[in-house]
Amino acid sequence: MDKRLSERIAALDWTSLHRSMDEQGFALFPPILDELECAQLADSYEDEPLYRKTIDMKRYRFGAGEYKYYQAPLPDIPQQLRQGFYPELAQAANRWLNQLGKPPRYPDSLQNFLEECHAAGQTRSTPLILKYEAEGYNCLHQDLYGEIYFPFQVLLVLNQQGADYEGGEFLLVEQRPRAQSRGHVIRLDRGAGVIFPTQMRPVQGTRGHYQAKLRHGVGTITSGTRYSLGIIFHDAT
Ligand SMILES: O=C(O)CCC(=O)C(=O)O
Numbered sequence: 174m175d176k177r178l179s180e181r182i183a184a185l186d187w188t189s190l191h192r193s194m195d196e197q198g199f200a201l202f203p204p205i206l207d208e209l210e211c212a213q214l215a216d217s218y219e220d221e222p223l224y225r226k227t228i229d230m231k232r233y234r235f236g237a238g239e240y241k242y243y244q245a246p247l248p249d250i251p252q253q254l255r256q257g258f259y260p261e262l263a264q265a266a267n268r269w270l271n272q273l274g275k276p277p278r279y280p281d282s283l284q285n286f287l288e289e290c291h292a293a294g295q296t297r298s299t300p301l302i303l304k305y306e307a308e309g310y311n312c313l314h315q316d317l318y319g320e321i322y323f324p325f326q327v328l329l330v331l332n333q334q335g336a337d338y339e340g341g342e343f344l345l346v347e348q349r350p351r352a353q354s355r356g357h358v359i360r361l362d363r364g365a366g367v368i369f370p371t372q373m374r375p376v377q378g379t380r381g382h383y384q385a386k387l388r389h390g391v392g393t394i395t396s397g398t399r400y401s402l403g404i405i406f407h408d409a410t
């Protein structure tokens with residue numbers, strides 16, 4: 174793709190992304206990374222100095238697969254994604270707080286938000302790359318790493334379903350109070366992604382908004398290899 178990644182993010186249809194976040198809790202965006210960028214990110218999975226920690230998901234019973242947290246300072250693409258998505262998502266986050274009768278809490282820039290994390294002892298970087306092979310999966314979970322958390326995450330898939338792997342849909346499950354849970358099965362093309370809530374979302378009820386909890390995960394990869402890039406905005410203790 175010709176434009177800089179920051180420009181591709183700015184050029185997304187933010188009006189409809191905000192509407193989708195408000196109405197459904199999540200929003201899908203079309204490919205913003207091209208085939209070469211996806212391949213380079215996936216290839217760099219083996220470049221150990223880029224990472225601060227590797228997690229074997231089976232060992233923690235998180236699923237089956239592996240992921241690596243990038244070392245700060247982040248490589249260009251994860252850094253541009255984190256920085257480029259943050260301001261729009263901070264607006265949505267403050268709007269959601271307002272719906273719940275709470276004051277705005279999220280600063281306009283990623284740097285100011287990260288300074289808050291660091292002052293609270295959350296200093297380790299959290300953006301990550303994940304790798305699943307056939308039989309791999311990711312159990313439903315939330316990514317909370319301390320007192321401070323940003324209410325949205327962004328996830329991009331780096332391979333093409335149907336060509337590079339089968340299965341491996343992104344899963345979102347919403348739990349409303351005193352109700353049964355609802356699941357969303359999300360298919361993403363290579364380079365495309367989803368914005369989803371870290372912990373909860375406000376849902377319009379008869380007397381104002383109430384909170385529904387969300388968890389996310391990945392269905393079983395039935396063949397091939399699936400890499401994905403997870404942009405978490407809060408750093409970890
Ligand atoms: O591989 C995926 O699609 C999910 C990754 C994930 O759990 C995350 O980015 O927080």
Ligand SMILES: [Fe+2]
Nearest residue numbers: 314315316389
């Ligand atoms: Fe996650």
